[in-house]
Amino acid sequence: RWLGTTDLSDSPLGELPLKQKRNLNGGSFREKTGALRKLLKKHAELVYLSAPHCVQEAGGEEAPEKENGNVDPKGWWFSDVQARSFSALQQCEESLGLDESVKAVREAVRIQGPFDGILGFSQGAAFVAMLCFLQEQKLEPEFSFRFAIFVAGFRSACEEHKRFYNSPLEIPSLHVFGLEDRVIPDSMSRELLLSFQDPQVLTHPGGHFVPAASAHRQTYQDFLNRF
Secondary structure (H helix, E strand, O other), rough: OOOEEEOEEEEEEOOOOOOEOOOOHHHHHHHHHHHHHHOOOOOOOOEEEEOEEEOOEOOOOOOOOHHHHOOOOOOEEEEEOOOOOOOOOOOOOOOOOOHHHHHHHHHHHHHHHHOEEEEOOOOHHHHHHHHHHHHHHHOOOOOOOOEEEEOOOOOOHHHHHHHHHOOOOOOOOOEEEEEEOOOOHHHHHHHHOEEEOEEEEEHHHHHHHHOOOOOHHHHHHHHOOOO
C-alpha cells in the first residue's frame, strides 16, 4: 500500500509510498493521480492523506487549483508565519506548522499502516524528505518506510530546516521531475538529489504534474519491484 498526502505543494501516504500535491486536499489529489493508480494497480494501493493546514499562496493570491474548483487548499507548513502562506522560493528563518504535519502522518501510519513506502509531490515531496530524515535518525519509531518517491521535490529554503540535509539519506529513492516545470524548476529537484546516497531519476519533458504515461511505466515498476 501507498500513503498519499496533499498540501500547498502536493503529497500522499500508504503501505507503499506517500504522495503530496500542490494546493490540494486528499480527495482532489486522488482525482489528479488516477492515471498513476491505473498504471501501478498491480503493484500498489495508494492511501491519501490531506495536510492539516489551510493555506494561500505567498502574496495573498489564490492557488491555481482553488481557481479550478478546489475550495480547500492544504499545506504542510507555512514559509510566511504572519501571512500563513507558502512559497517554495521564499527564504525564511523559521516556519510554522511542521510539527502538526508530522503528527498527522504519525497518526495515519499508526491507524492505517504499516506502509511499504511514501510518495510526495511538490511541497509534499519536500515534506517526505524531512520524514525520511526523521525515520533514519530514529526520531519517529512509527515510521518504517522502505522507499520514497519524490515528484517535483525540492529542499526547503527555511533556515531551521537545514538540519534535514546534513548528510545523505540511505533510503532508496526515485526522483521524478519535469524539464519544463515552471512551479518547481528542475534545478531545485536536482538539488534534492544531493540529500540521498543513491537516487534514481526519472525526467519527463512536461511541467508540474505527476507523469503516468506508458513510457514511464517501466521505470516505476523496476523501482517498485526491488521491494
